[in-house]
Amino acid sequence: MDFGGISRRHLLQGGAALGLSAAAGLKPAFAAETTIGFIYVGSRDDYGYNQAHAQGAAALKKLPGLKVIEEEKVPETDAVEKTIESMINLDGATLLFPTSFGYYNPHMIKMANKYPKLHFEHCGGLWTDKDPKNAGSYFGYIDEAQYISGIVAGYTTKSGKLGFVAAKPIPQVLRNINAFTLGARLANPKATTQVIFTGDWSMPVKEAEATNSLIDQGVDVLTCHVDGPKTMVENAARRGAFVCGYHVNQSPLAPKAYLTGAEWNWEALYPKFVKMLAAGESIPNFYRGGLKEEIVKVSPYGEAVSDEAKKHADEIKAKFMADGYTIFKGPIKDNKGNTVIAAGTDRGQKDPELEKMDYLVEGVLGATS
Amino acid sequence: MADGSIGLWTVPLAVLGGAIRVSTPFLFVSLGECITERSGRINLGLEGTLVMGAMSAYGISYLSGSPWLGVLAAGLTGALFGALHAGICSLPRVNDIAVGIALMLFGTGLAFYLGKPLIEPTAARLPAIDFGWWSDIPQLRAALRINVLFLIGVALAPLLFWAFRTTRWGLLIRTAGESADAARAMGHSVLLIRLRATMAGGFLAGIGGSFLSLFYPGSWNEGLSSGQGITAVALVIFARWDPMLCLWASLAFGGAAALGPALQSVGVTSGYHLFNAAPYILTLLIMIITCSPKRTLSGAPAELSITR
Numbered sequence: 001m002d003f004g005g006i007s008r009r010h011l012l013q014g015g016a017a018l019g020l021s022a023a024a025g026l027k028p029a030f031a032a033e034t035t036i037g038f039i040y041v042g043s044r045d046d047y048g049y050n051q052a053h054a055q056g057a058a059a060l061k062k063l064p065g066l067k068v069i070e071e072e073k074v075p076e077t078d079a080v081e082k083t084i085e086s087m088i089n090l091d092g093a094t095l096l097f098p099t100s101f102g103y104y105n106p107h108m109i110k111m112a113n114k115y116p117k118l119h120f121e122h123c124g125g126l127w128t129d130k131d132p133k134n135a136g137s138y139f140g141y142i143d144e145a146q147y148i149s150g151i152v153a154g155y156t157t158k159s160g161k162l163g164f165v166a167a168k169p170i171p172q173v174l175r176n177i178n179a180f181t182l183g184a185r186l187a188n189p190k191a192t193t194q195v196i197f198t199g200d201w202s203m204p205v206k207e208a209e210a211t212n213s214l215i216d217q218g219v220d221v222l223t224c225h226v227d228g229p230k231t232m233v234e235n236a237a238r239r240g241a242f243v244c245g246y247h248v249n250q251s252p253l254a255p256k257a258y259l260t261g262a263e264w265n266w267e268a269l270y271p272k273f274v275k276m277l278a279a280g281e282s283i284p285n286f287y288r289g290g291l292k293e294e295i296v297k298v299s300p301y302g303e304a305v306s307d308e309a310k311k312h313a314d315e316i317k318a319k320f321m322a323d324g325y326t327i328f329k330g331p332i333k334d335n336k337g338n339t340v341i342a343a344g345t346d347r348g349q350k351d352p353e354l355e356k357m358d359y360l361v362e363g364v365l366g367a368t369s
Numbered sequence: 370m371a372d373g374s375i376g377l378w379t380v381p382l383a384v385l386g387g388a389i390r391v392s393t394p395f396l397f398v399s400l401g402e403c404i405t406e407r408s409g410r411i412n413l414g415l416e417g418t419l420v421m422g423a424m425s426a427y428g429i430s431y432l433s434g435s436p437w438l439g440v441l442a443a444g445l446t447g448a449l450f451g452a453l454h455a456g457i458c459s460l461p462r463v464n465d466i467a468v469g470i471a472l473m474l475f476g477t478g479l480a481f482y483l484g485k486p487l488i489e490p491t492a493a494r495l496p497a498i499d500f501g502w503w504s505d506i507p508q509l510r511a512a513l514r515i516n517v518l519f520l521i522g523v524a525l526a527p528l529l530f531w532a533f534r535t536t537r538w539g540l541l542i543r544t545a546g547e548s549a550d551a552a553r554a555m556g557h558s559v560l561l562i563r564l565r566a567t568m569a570g571g572f573l574a575g576i577g578g579s580f581l582s583l584f585y586p587g588s589w590n591e592g593l594s595s596g597q598g599i600t601a602v603a604l605v606i607f608a609r610w611d612p613m614l615c616l617w618a619s620l621a622f623g624g625a626a627a628l629g630p631a632l633q634s635v636g637v638t639s640g641y642h643l644f645n646a647a648p649y650i651l652t653l654l655i656m657i658i659t660c661s662p663k664r665t666l667s668g669a670p671a672e673l674s675i676t677r
């Protein structure tokens with residue numbers, strides 16, 4: 001099946017009425033609107049994962065000719081199928097963003113098969129050749145931004161001890177922990193990262209306890225990979241530690257303690273998707289990128305970041321932007337002393353081996369099981 | 370140590386700190402439920418009350434700038450929910466457990482709905498009293514920054530224990546819980562006693578919620594309670610309807626919740642899921658050890674629908 005053709009035909013049939021071209025700002029005279037549906041697993045103002053997507057949705061709302069509808073707190077069950085159906089049948093949505101990881105299989109796949117003329121874009125990078133062509137799954141290499149955070153953290157720490165509050169030891173999380181640590185050791189070769197797994201994506205009391213335990217251990221810069229970093233950021237700042245954020249910019253919560261952070265940049269990506277459709281192009285089913293592709297970004301530096309740290313971090317950031325930098329460059333040992341990436345092997349961002357990461361690099365204190 | 374780390378001492382310190390920080394909501398909800406159950410009714414809705422309390426405390430504190438007004442609002446919201454539970458249960462042939470489950474869902478749902486705009490703003494928090502001023506170990510000082518609500522809770526436990534034993538009110542509540550007929554024969558309205566007991570229970574549970582949003586972890590979000598209200602209700606059974614045992618059980622639960630993260634921070638990384646589950650394993654163990662097929666639970670009010 002030629003996806004491009006279908007897409008074009010769809011656009012010719014419905015596109016004029018739907019005013020997709022108006023979305024691109026080419027023919028704003030079209031009266032009808034394109035409706036885009038966003039589905040979040042949690043609350044869209046959680047200072048975390050869902051807020052990042054909601055900011056992307058907000059960027060679309062600013063474009064003329066687009067109508068954005070949103071639904072929050074949709075569990076990763078049949079409920080998401082019902083939400084999709086109602087967005088399509090009641091609101092006339094033609095492009096859907098079910099943003100949570102667990103929406104993809106089987107729920108979104110089922111809906112994409114049922115409505116072959118509509119577009120489905122999922123966040124998580126799960127698309128394979130077997131999946132419907134009108135479905136896509138995009139993801140960002142946010143470990144690049146974590147690497148920059150690590151550099152800043154490495155310069156800022158006085159004790160040389162960094163802390164990472166993590167949800168679960170899955171590859172995406174381990175990759176962030178490892179990138180953060182490798183970045184920190186670039187700045188301070190003796191720096192270590194103590195990691196604590198809370199066991200789930202949203203456990204405010206555990207996250208607060210983990211933050212306190214880390215600080216009791218002498219950790220003075222913390223970051224995290226949980227759904228809502230608010231608890232960690234606020235509790236660490238209260239104890240006088242510095243923080244690097246995650247998902248979105250949390251500096252309003254702790255302006256003095258906030259160093260920098262790894263953020264999603266959906267507000268840059270989503271308008272691109274809409275423009276692709278409006279121009280009659282198809283969105284690649286498997287869309288990925290990092291800082292260079294503007295899918296992730298780094299928060300502005302906080303006041304506690306030294307000039308030396310800024311200079312080094314900006315230098316590396318520039319290399320990422322020029323596509324000339326590899327984080328996982330051999331030789332890399334795990335924290336048990338085994339070589340996981342041999343000398344001379346470069347594991348670039350798109351290397352599928354990195355998707356299977358099951359180790360913590362040298363310098364991380366903690367274990368994956 | 371020179372680098373300011375205290376090594377393995379983190380673990381007992383974290384358990385101590387956790388017992389103080391994490392236990393307060395357990396303590397308030399379990400003491401509240403203790404009053405309600407002693408009067409012969411189970412209010413399973415306290416999870417909803419806890420979350421509503423957390424939300425209303427945060428909202429009022431944010432709008433008024435005074436966290437103490439927030440605590441009061443949380444208590445009043447809780448009392449209102451208690452009145453609702455008691456009101457519905459006083460109708461004939463209404464099961465208090467079913468009403469409790471309904472109110473639990475209603476309370477959490479309503480709190481999430483009304484609390485939507487409160488996730489982002491930062492409200493004024495309750496102050497902490499520095500009991501660690503004598504120490505120069507920052508970790509110990511941090512653990513000993515105690516909120517006054519915790520102290521009130523700790524004082525409330527012996528007070529309730531004494532009140533159940535020696536005061537007229539305590540006796541009335543116990544009578545209503547042990548034998549509704551006896552209370553009626555004495556000329557008292559059982560429904561009124563239970564209404565008041567459920568309202569008092571709701572009031573305390575609401576205050577427990579205000580601790581969550583205004584002190585620790587100290588902000589409003591939807592995952593805030595994650596079942597602490599239900600755990601606290603179970604804790605009452607585990608504590609044999611005795612306020613003093615509720616206090617010890619709450620402290621044990623708080624300490625156990627801190628154990629998982631603390632052990633990981635000192636490098637005990639294997640089986641952290643097991644340590645995270647420590648509070649629940651503890652409950653199961655004690656339940657198994659103390660249960661007996663030959664008798665009903667000692668201390669259980671005879672009018673409770675689970676023992677009747």
